[in-house]
Amino acid sequence: MADKSKFIEYIDEALEKSKETALSHLFFTYQGISYPITMCTSETFQALETFEARHDDIVVASYPKCGSNWILHIVSELIFAVSKKKYEYPEFPVLECGDSEKYQRMEDFPSPRILATHLHYDKLPGSIFKNKAKILVIFRNPKDTAVSFFHFHNDVPDIPSYGSWDEFFRQFMKGQVSWGSYFDFAINWDKHLDDDNVKFILYEDLKEHLAAGIKQIAEFLGFFLTGEQIQTISVQSTFQAMRAKSQNTHGAVGPFLFRKGEVGDWKNLLSQTQNQEMDEKFKECLAGTSLGAKLKYESYCQG
Numbered sequence: 600m601a602d603k604s605k606f607i608e609y610i611d612e613a614l615e616k617s618k619e620t621a622l623s624h625l626f627f628t629y630q631g632i633s634y635p636i637t638m639c640t641s642e643t644f645q646a647l648e649t650f651e652a653r654h655d656d657i658v659v660a661s662y663p664k665c666g667s668n669w670i671l672h673i674v675s676e677l678i679f680a681v682s683k684k685k686y687e688y689p690e691f692p693v694l695e696c697g698d699s700e701k702y703q704r705m706e707d708f709p710s711p712r713i714l715a716t717h718l719h720y721d722k723l724p725g726s727i728f729k730n731k732a733k734i735l736v737i738f739r740n741p742k743d744t745a746v747s748f749f750h751f752h753n754d755v756p757d758i759p760s761y762g763s764w765d766e767f768f769r770q771f772m773k774g775q776v777s778w779g780s781y782f783d784f785a786i787n788w789d790k791h792l793d794d795d796n797v798k799f800i801l802y803e804d805l806k807e808h809l810a811a812g813i814k815q816i817a818e819f820l821g822f823f824l825t826g827e828q829i830q831t832i833s834v835q836s837t838f839q840a841m842r843a844k845s846q847n848t849h850g851a852v853g854p855f856l857f858r859k860g861e862v863g864d865w866k867n868l869l870s871q872t873q874n875q876e877m878d879e880k881f882k883e884c885l886a887g888t889s890l891g892a893k894l895k896y897e898s899y900c901q902g
């Protein structure tokens with residue numbers, strides 16, 4: 600294989616740090632939210648306050664395990680289709696991860712820059728809004744998100760494991776996992792999904808209508824592609840296609856990250872009591888909200 604990409608280099612370093620980290624020491628809290636010490640530091644969070652977004656930055660915002668790597672791939676393929684230049688990540692794309700000098704280095708990166716983030720809406724750097732960067736926000740139903748999150752911890756050999764699914768579920772429901780509570784993340788975004796420069800994407804819809812979803816993303820970003828180009832990207836963006844290349848794109852963690860890519864895997868893991876607890880929490884946090892409707896909870900999380 601050619602030189603390791605910056606992307607893989609960063610993942611490998613984080614995995615190396617994880618090896619020496621027990622689950623009980625994995626998290627630190629910054630402004631009320633838990634983050635993994637293997638990926639985030641308070642120095643980087645402080646430096647992030649000076650980050651200057653550009654008007655043509657493309658931001659992919661999501662809670663962990665909702666499909667951000669999928670959208671990153673689609674966006675980079677769209678850029679390739681319109682520019683004929685392969686998009687190379689000059690850094691690990693998650694904005695809040697890495698050393699505190701990365702924002703200075705990023706000043707020299709060519710446009711458009713693709714930035715991923717799992718930060719809650721109210722923790723995003725203000726320059727993203729001030730400079731009107733385009734934001735793709737992807738949501739996935741909370742049950743499958745929790746299941747994916749658990750497997751990632753417990754399947755990747757170097758990442759600290761939970762004692763059991765039940766233990767993970769308890770922590771997930773309390774929001775004491777990396778990047779905090781799914782439900783706080785969702786509540787924070789609820790009022791902003793129809794803002795200018797924001798495009799909401801539902802994982803489950805994209806899974807069902809991939810080509811149509813890619814076309815919508817292209818239109819939102821102002822890229823004009825032929826139907827044939829959209830079709831080509833769609834073939835390259837299926838779960839199977841991405842999993843087949845995952846070791847090249849993401850290194851050793853690839854096959855664990857691209858695990859199953861299905862809707863409804865929660866049915867294999869959540870007990871009846873856990874289902875009820877999640878349904879109650881959903882009602883309490885999101886019933887009657889715009890995001891609550893957009894998530895189509897009855898279709899994807901019940902029955």
Ligand SMILES: Nc1ncnc2c1ncn2[C@@H]1O[C@H](COP(=O)(O)OS(=O)(=O)O)[C@@H](OP(=O)(O)O)[C@H]1O
Nearest residue numbers: 663664665666667668669747837838857858859860
């Ligand atoms: N092309 C495609 N189609 C369908 N599903 C896909 C695709 N690419 C990634 N995925 C699934 O997304 C889950 C990982 O989410 P993220 O990329 O957001 O993970 S991370 O938070 O950045 O670690 C993870 O979900 P699970 O398989 O359920 O664990 C991935 O398999």
